[in-house]
Amino acid sequence: MKNFQIIRALSSGSAVTNISKEKEAMFIAGGTNLVDLMKKNVVAPDKLVDINGLDLKKIEFLKGKVSIGALAKNSQVAEDASIKEKYPLLSLALAAGASQQIRHMATVGGNMLQKTRCSYYYNTDMPCNKRTPKSGCGAIGGSNRMSAVFGASDSCIAVHPSDMCVALAALDAQVLVEGPKGKRQIKFTDFHRLPGNTPEKDNTLDNKELITSVEIPDNNFTKNVHYLKVRDRTSYAFALVSVAVALDIKNNTINDVRLAMGGVAHKPWRLTEAEEFLKGKTISEEIFRQAANLSMKGARGYGDNDFKITLGANAITEALTIAASK
Incomplete structure (x- = not known):
């Protein structure tokens, strides 16, 4: 693993400022995906901005919606009594994800940003356009049992691995982010991208933007x-x-x-x-x-x-x- 610097942010603004100073910098929260990628040298940031100290862990039931902080743990959201009552689909999807230990560490924002689990992406000896653009897609013509059947391209046939995100897409969620240009809101169904010719771009975030929360509108899907x-x-x-x-x-x-x-x-x-x-x-x-x-x-x-x-x-x-x- 490459040597790196780590700093702890005390506010969303300082987190965005710190990550904007260097090209090879990344946010870290639970680290359940990022640390694995760093160990395998799939990603090698010069700096990590630790955002665990930010006030982004709350689940707030507001008029007409629920707001879930980006640092809320997957297990915290899945086990919340009001989430189970008002948004049971989200609770079910979260409970189906990973292991209990990982759900206790993984965050909502991190879950959204996790990388594909394609074996070619994780193996730096194999071609992967997502990891190294224009190197080829090993899964096409290779081992592709887990691969996509919708929305794929000649550049990439990988799939997004999240369970939580499937429920959030179904429930018309919105993603709130903050970056150097200010705050904005993204429809959840527009947040992740199809591969096209740029499979290295997983989502519509600017690489210096921070997810602050996810909002789900009230609905009648409770039974x-x-x-x-x-x-x-x-x-x-x-x-x-x-x-x-x-x-x-x-x-x-x-x-x-x-x-x-x-x-x-x-x-x-x-x-x-x-x-x-x-x-x-x-x-x-x-x-x-x-x-x-x-x-x-x-x-x-x-x-x-x-x-x-x-x-x-x-x-x-x-x-x-x-x-x-x-």
């Missing part, structure tokens, strides 16, 4: 929700495919719906076309199957991950069925 995570082992494994479902059901009819997938794209994959299809429909297995098939329209496998297309449709059908039965 018929489910987060389904299909993985190789139940304990501490990333999703092959995951599905976040939130239904607002009245008299056996779907009044409103939110639907998103994980493990299938470079960003959480919101299924807006299927949502529109389901609105106003009477609950039935056939309707759910039709929505699932519609959701997987345009999916493309790369060999080892071809099974994700069938798995994705089955997972959506199952997740909708479970959510509707609650």
Whole structure:
């Protein structure tokens, strides 16, 4: 691991100022992803700005929304009684992520910024356009069982690994950030990027901007929700495919719906076309199957991950069925 300097920021403003002074500087909070990357020499910052002392850990229930500080721990949010009551989909998704030990260290902001878990990205002896632009994508034509079936490009077929982010995309969250140019707000579905020709750019943040909080608007999705995570082992494994479902059901009819997938794209994959299809429909297995098939329209496998297309449709059908039965 390369030698680096570490400083502790006492305010959001000082954190942004300190990171703006050097090109090779990064924020660090829980460090559950960043430290791994530094150990493997995938990233090698000259300076780390420790933001753990900032007042960004609160969960505040405000008029019409909840505000979750970027430094709130994943376990803190998942176990919060009011989150479980008002935003149960988020709690379920967080509880499905990583291990209990990691959830006690990982932060909301860090979860959003975690890097892909593609084996080619982590192996510095292999080509990876995300790690080293224009070096090639080893997963294309290589081992790609975990790779994307939506939104990929000739430059990258990696997937975003977060469970929490799938729920936040489904719940129309907003990301609040602060940087040298001031504060701004980003729709969660616009926060992460598809790879295109620049897969090294994971999101729409300026590299000197700091996530300060995430806001979720109030909704009626408090009962018929489910987060389904299909993985190789139940304990501490990333999703092959995951599905976040939130239904607002009245008299056996779907009044409103939110639907998103994980493990299938470079960003959480919101299924807006299927949502529109389901609105106003009477609950039935056939309707759910039709929505699932519609959701997987345009999916493309790369060999080892071809099974994700069938798995994705089955997972959506199952997740909708479970959510509707609650």
